[in-house]
Amino acid sequence: MLEVAGLSAAYGPSRVLFGLDFAVGAGEVATLLGRNGMGKTTTVRCLMGLLRPTGGSIRFAGAELRGSPPHKAARAGLGLVPEGRQIFPNLTVEENLVATARPGHWTLSRVRDLFPVLAERRAAMGTQLSGGEQQMLAVARALMTNPKLLILDEATEGLAPLIRAEIWRVLGELKRQGQAILVIDKNLEALLALADRHTLIEKGQVAWTGSSAELAGDRTLQMRYLGV
Numbered sequence: 001m002l003e004v005a006g007l008s009a010a011y012g013p014s015r016v017l018f019g020l021d022f023a024v025g026a027g028e029v030a031t032l033l034g035r036n037g038m039g040k041t042t043t044v045r046c047l048m049g050l051l052r053p054t055g056g057s058i059r060f061a062g063a064e065l066r067g068s069p070p071h072k073a074a075r076a077g078l079g080l081v082p083e084g085r086q087i088f089p090n091l092t093v094e095e096n097l098v099a100t101a102r103p104g105h106w107t108l109s110r111v112r113d114l115f116p117v118l119a120e121r122r123a124a125m126g127t128q129l130s131g132g133e134q135q136m137l138a139v140a141r142a143l144m145t146n147p148k149l150l151i152l153d154e155a156t157e158g159l160a161p162l163i164r165a166e167i168w169r170v171l172g173e174l175k176r177q178g179q180a181i182l183v184i185d186k187n188l189e190a191l192l193a194l195a196d197r198h199t200l201i202e203k204g205q206v207a208w209t210g211s212s213a214e215l216a217g218d219r220t221l222q223m224r225y226l227g228v
Helices: 040-047 068-075 092-100 108-113 117-118 133-144 159-175 188-194 211-215 219-225
Strands: 002-011 012-025 028-032 055-060 078-081 149-152 180-184 197-202 205-211
Touching: 002 040, 012 028, 012 040, 012 055, 012 180, 012 205, 012 219, 028 188, 040 149, 040 159, 040 180, 068 078, 078 133, 078 205, 092 108, 108 117, 108 133, 117 133, 117 211, 133 149, 133 159, 159 180, 159 188, 159 197, 188 211, 197 219, 205 219
Parallel strands: 028 180, 028 197, 078 149, 149 180
Antiparallel strands: 002 012, 002 055, 197 205
């Protein structure tokens, strides 16, 4: 579904990505892992058209997306849950959900079933939500665009344990429904249980790619690239 080849990117004269290669298949859950500052969020920004790559290719469902603006990436079927949530604070929960909604499987009724708290808080403003509720809203808002590929940047960062567990539950349910997912997070235990394939990034380059079983069984690899 997603094929990234030779992806390079920079902020001004500072190069960040150096020929990144990875892929996400239909119905697959894949991760981008690495320490802070290794290029994970920059990769997501390139995928979503928020940063123009300096080289390489981003092919999604057979079409080239490199250099496309964000609205074209969204229309192609990329749905983003950004780092920091970035919900619309001056809109209600329901208004956040319908603001960028597109027709498809995910409707207000279905996302409320997935996140019952959002039904209870549907009239609350974004500023009135807890951090956990905001993250649930960010996931639900992305699903309302009916994406072919759901991308989560720091899926559970800064959340209380019960909320983190709820997010992982939801991602597991989405996987069972066949949703393709690309996730960035630091909770290796949860990622090993959820994901099919992992890509470790070191200084803007792919250091290793493999399965959950391979990563779980290699403590040296975990220590070297993840510090766990």
